[in-house]
Amino acid sequence: MEIRIxxxxxxxxxxxxxxxxxxxxxxxxxxxxxxxxxxxxIGPDYIDPGYHALASGRPAHNLDTWLVPEDRLREIFxxxxxxxxxxxxxxxxxxxxxxxxxxxxxxxxxxxxxxxxLLTIDAKSMGASAAAMALGFxxxxxxxxxxxxxxxxxxxxxxxxxxxxxxxALDIAVYGAVRRDEGLQMPERHLGLLPTTExxxxxxxxxxxxxxxxxxxxxxxxxxxxNAEPLDFTGGQGRKAAAGKRSCRIAVARxxxxxxYYPESLQVLEQCGxxxxxxxxxxxxxxPKAEGLILGGGFPEMFAERLSGNDSMRASIREAAxxxxxxxxxxxxxMYLMRELVDFxxxxxxxxxxxxxxxxxxxxxxxxxxxxxxxxxxxxxxxRGTRFRGHEFHFxxxxxxxxxxxxxxxxxxxxxxxxxxxxxxxxxxxxxxYLHLHFAGCPKAAKHFVEMCRGKACLKPMDESW
Numbered sequence: 001m002e003i004r005i006x007x008x009x010x011x012x013x014x015x016x017x018x019x020x021x022x023x024x025x026x027x028x029x030x031x032x033x034x035x036x037x038x039x040x041x042i043g044p045d046y047i048d049p050g051y052h053a054l055a056s057g058r059p060a061h062n063l064d065t066w067l068v069p070e071d072r073l074r075e076i077f078x079x080x081x082x083x084x085x086x087x088x089x090x091x092x093x094x095x096x097x098x099x100x101x102x103x104x105x106x107x108x109x110x111x112x113x114x115x116x117x118l119l120t121i122d123a124k125s126m127g128a129s130a131a132a133m134a135l136g137f138x139x140x141x142x143x144x145x146x147x148x149x150x151x152x153x154x155x156x157x158x159x160x161x162x163x164x165x166x167x168x169a170l171d172i173a174v175y176g177a178v179r180r181d182e183g184l185q186m187p188e189r190h191l192g193l194l195p196t197t198e199x200x201x202x203x204x205x206x207x208x209x210x211x212x213x214x215x216x217x218x219x220x221x222x223x224x225x226x227n228a229e230p231l232d233f234t235g236g237q238g239r240k241a242a243a244g245k246r247s248c249r250i251a252v253a254r255x256x257x258x259x260x261y262y263p264e265s266l267q268v269l270e271q272c273g274x275x276x277x278x279x280x281x282x283x284x285x286x287x288p289k290a291e292g293l294i295l296g297g298g299f300p301e302m303f304a305e306r307l308s309g310n311d312s313m314r315a316s317i318r319e320a321a322x323x324x325x326x327x328x329x330x331x332x333x334x335m336y337l338m339r340e341l342v343d344f345x346x347x348x349x350x351x352x353x354x355x356x357x358x359x360x361x362x363x364x365x366x367x368x369x370x371x372x373x374x375x376x377x378x379x380x381x382x383x384r385g386t387r388f389r390g391h392e393f394h395f396x397x398x399x400x401x402x403x404x405x406x407x408x409x410x411x412x413x414x415x416x417x418x419x420x421x422x423x424x425x426x427x428x429x430x431x432x433x434y435l436h437l438h439f440a441g442c443p444k445a446a447k448h449f450v451e452m453c454r455g456k457a458c459l460k461p462m463d464e465s466w
Contacts, residue, residue: 025212043092131166176216260297295333
């Protein structure tokens with residue numbers, strides 16, 4: 001069947017062009033008009049969607065064709081956007097950048113969703129060359145519908161006119177021309193933008209929205225989105241959460257230190273029958289009553305002293321692990337389950353002590369990219385040999401106390417260079433690594449974890465097909 005969903009993709013020539021700021025402003029400005037605005041972020045990003053949700057008033061979703069199969073991605077998009085007046089999709093990096101062979105690039109997702117694209121160009125220190133750049137991006141892939149551009153960081157009216165005239169000669173429309181304003185920048189640190197859970201300057205969203213409303217042609221963007229072709233969708237209305245009594249409770253760490261979760265990923269656990277209860281490793285004294293535990297990614301390094309000082313919570317988690325509670329930890333959560341964490345200044349902080357390793361912060365990014373992960377043993381996510389598609393992004397390194405092969409949980413293969421290496425730990429019913437997963441892309445792993453929490457897991461090899 002055909003479904004009409006007004007939609008537009010906001011892309012960029014490269015990272016750092018200001019597209020997140022513009023998208024946040026567009027979302028907030030459209031919401032201010034009383035519109036229902038649904039936001040999306042292409043790629044495995046956790047922080048940008050936080051600002052999207054803050055601006056739109058609705059949970060933001062990720063669209064990633066490596067983590068989630070294309071048909072499932074389309075189903076998620078249709079189900080979450082069909083009641084919205086407009087869907088605004090922020091791209092990742094440059095328009096054609098992604099994994100190997102352009103997997104999960106902005107261009108790939110835009111074509112998958114048959115959505116028009118607006119290209120953000122950082123025009124600082126650039127004149128007519130901006131038009132040449134836009135022309136190159138348009139001609140690179142004519143199957144992509146590049147509808148126009150958003151000019152960002154302009155210096156003056158003269159600067160704007162110079163570029164606009166060059167673009168007009170190429171029949172490339174300008175949908176916005178935003179002046180350079182250092183006051184519109186959102187706070188950053190080593191992994192990018194400061195998460196909304198820590199950013200107390202919430203007024204920056206209102207400030208950005210006001211600037212965007214005055215300098216971006218929102219009416220033209222709405223018209224462009226409304227004229228997007230109907231989506232041919234045969235996947236139904238999507239999965240619904242399991243009805244009736246939940247079969248188990250899963251405690252999910254959620255506070256300033258641990259905030260990296262895909263909303264749809266947690267919903268998959270609920271669809272498998274789990275009740276999600278949140279808690280704070282920073283503030284709570286012990287785990288809530290639950291049969292399982294998930295520790296997502298985040299910034300434990302920025303809260304190491306507080307996490308370490310919460311002795312009762314660390315003891316509660318360690319005792320639960322010893323008693324066999326199923327636990328799954330990703331990246332920041334993995335670091336928290338280690339013996340200790342060494343911060344950027346070299347200070348050492350005791351952590352939960354479940355895994356025999358130390359998390360050592362480094363000055364440079366250690367790994368970013370897509371990986372394929374193969375389980376080396378039976379775990380809470382599945383049986384030995386099961387493969388997952390995931391993502392790594394971390395500044396820390398793991399200093400193992402015991403490098404025995406038997407304790408290793410995964411064999412990771414980097415998609416960029418096919419390097420293969422052992423990673424993570426599995427002990428009793430606890431599994432942790434630097435891997436980030438999306439359960440919408442591996443629902444059988446979510447089901448296996450829920451079954452483990454219920455005490456009814458099957459140890460037969462899982463079907464590795466998607």
